[in-house]
Amino acid sequence: MSRYDLLVIGTGPAGQKAAVQAAKLGKKVGIVERKVVVGGVCINTGTIPSKSLREAVLYLSGFRQRSIYGADYRLKTAITIEDLAFRTNHVIKNEIGIVENQMTRNRVDMIYGTASFVDSHRLRVTQAGGGSVEFEADFIVIAVGSEPAKPDDVPFDHESIIDTDELLTLKHIPQSIVIVGGGVIGTEYASMLAALGVPVILIDKRPRLLEFVDAEIIDALQQQMKEIGVTLYHNEEVVSIHKQQDGLIHVQLRHAGPIAAATLMYAIGRVGATQDLNLGAVGITPDARGRVSVNEHFQTAIPHIYAVGDVIGFPALASTSMQQGRHASCHAFGAPDGTDTELLPYGIYSIPEISMVGRNEEDLAKADIPYGIGIARYREIARGQIIGDETGLLKLLFHRQTRQLLGVHAIGEGATELIHIGQAVMAYRGQINYFVDTVFNYPTLAECYKVAALDGINRLPRPWVPVT
Template sequence: MQSYDMVVVGSGPAGQKAAVQAAKLSKRVAIIEKSPQLGGTSLNTGTLPSKTLKDTIEYIHGLGRRGLHQLGAELTRQLTLPDLMTRKDLVIKTEVAVITDQLQRNGIEVIHGTAGFVDPHILRVVRSDGHVDQVRASTIVLATGSRPRRPAEIPFDDLIVCDSDSFLRTAKNPAGIIVIGGGIIGTEYASMLAAFGISVVLIDRRTHLLRFLDQEIAQALDSQMQQNGVVMRLGQEHLDISMNESGYPMVRLQDGETVTADMMLYTMGRIGNTEALNLAAIGLLTDRQGQLTVNAQYQTAVPHIYATGDVIGFPALAATAMEQGRLAACHAFHVSDAQGIKVIPYGIYSIPEVSMIGKTEEELATDNVPYATGRAFFREMARGHISGDLHGLLKVIFHRDTHTLLGVHIIGPGATELIHIGQSILTYGGTVEYFVHNIFNYPTMAECYRTAALDGLNRLQHHPRPNWAI
């Protein structure tokens, strides 16, 4: 039986960073991965492939914004959805090679197989050829990720009726698609497929998209998605999903409407990958979604067993998973200068992109915090006209009295990159004056920060004592 200082179960973002951090601390580390290919859901069926698909569609869609409508339309006519998947496969292959090299350089052993607990320090590993091993570890990190929820009443065939994993393997080139679920995944796919010219109907029982967003930004996203061709059926429960006589999915809605399309994508919820771990052997329980509960240091109820990433639920982002994995390893090996996650940027890779950090107007109003806002519209920026990105918006929110930055909310191309400027100022308690007193390259979209700060401060000067917001 091989013994290690740390064994990590799962090679997604959380597992990779936990393993590498432990290796950097001169620990003997192994990763157990059940799939033949490293990278977990994030690399193979989640974050990376869907964002690669979005990037390709965004490029084609952007030709129209730049006045090259004929070229964009011609490309859309020539390309099929499976054509776009080809680039996704190439990016995945390249990233797997990068991860494999990183693990090898750090001396991390990779064991391919399915892991389950024998006792709190021993894992039984069943390899794909049926061979069974056991490994012992002083510390164990569970980073097994999640998978799409697949209710029994949905007629999945992974060709016409897909979840977000199987959709990325589709060989279909639909003219129309029904997306069930208006969360982040459903919104991203609905927006990008509509931008590619596919007829999209988005169905969700909630009356508003992405309620955690600042509502001004959420409403702008809703409007732009509809302009790009997404038909919204919000506030609608789907009562029945079946296949019609032609073999196409048919959805009967609460209001009596029936929606039919070539394909259906079901994106309502995810389940933690914990059932193979034999958690009963160590006395750990999961919730109904298969997720584990951890403390602030990512420890489970068994202190030397940590859990990170999607398997612990919210926020279930690749970026936060990476940091959770690193912090778990730091805590396990008593690295005293490890800092907890302070403020998390959220990125939604829709078309257009949305990103946010800090508080929304709605949250501040509820908490009775006096605040002011400043806005910069992409149409005001020279760079916006160069790139044709005229419908975006960057909003800063700051304390009315101290001018401390409280939140940044962006919609528009490049939002997920642009947010990090605001993140730096917000994390270290800066004020909006930073944006006024510093020079930004011209022409860039980063200038939006200066314009938004000036807008907010000028309005504050002219209206010094508003009730709450300006």
């Protein structure tokens, strides 16, 4: 039986960083992967493919140039699924190679097969041929990720009724599509397909999309989605789904009339991929959605067994999962880790993209914190005019008395990059007058920070005196 200081189950972002961090600390590390390729959902079916698809859509459809050259502008008239998959497959192949090389360089042992617990220090790995091998470790990190929820009453056929992992396996771009679920994945795919000219119906049971995002940002997103051809159904639920003889998918809604489309994608939630782990053998009980509960250091009910990434639930982002994996290994082996879990940025790759860090208006109002608002719109910024983004905006939230920056929210081209300027200032408890006194390159979107800060100051009662 091979023995390790740390065994990691899963090679997604969380598992990768947990393994590499432990290896950097001089530990003997093994990482188990049940698929034939590394990278988990992030590289193979989730984050990387969907973001690569988004870039292919924006490029081939000419979407970014339409505000300048007209709504009919296209780089390619007839876009095929092969066109979209070309870029995606190229990126996936390269990312897989990078991960494999990283494991090799850090002397992390790759173990292929399906892992299950024998006891709290031992794993049995069942290989594709049916044989099994046992491994022992002082510490174990569960980083198995998640998979799409597939309720029994949804008649999935992997062709016209699909889950969120199956879009790129389709043989043709859908002629029309119903997306059930207005979460991050549903919203991203709805806007991508609409940018291609596909009629999209998006159904969500909540009063608006993405309720954890600032309401003003979501209002801008929903307006843009409607303009590019997304029909939104809010406060609505699906009663039944049937594939008719005409080939169309008929959907009965609880309140509105029936609807139909050529394809239906079910995008309501994901479940932790824990069913094969035999967690009962070590006294760990996942919740109804397969997720594992952890403490602030990502320890499960068994202190030397950690869980990180999508398997522990929200926020389930690749960026946060990486830090969780790194933190778990540092904690296990007593190494310092200064990760600021209060300032995690969020990126949503809809069209237009959204990003945020810190508090939103709703949070501040509930906490009775006196806050001010400053807004800059891309159309007021020279760079925004150059790139043709008329939707984008940057919103700053700050304390009215101390001027401390409390939250940054952005929508538009480059929002997920732009957010990190605000994140850095917030990390040092900075004030919005930092942006007023700072020179930004011209023309850039970063100028939005200065414009938004001045807007916020101008809304305050006069005279305004900077707090030192």
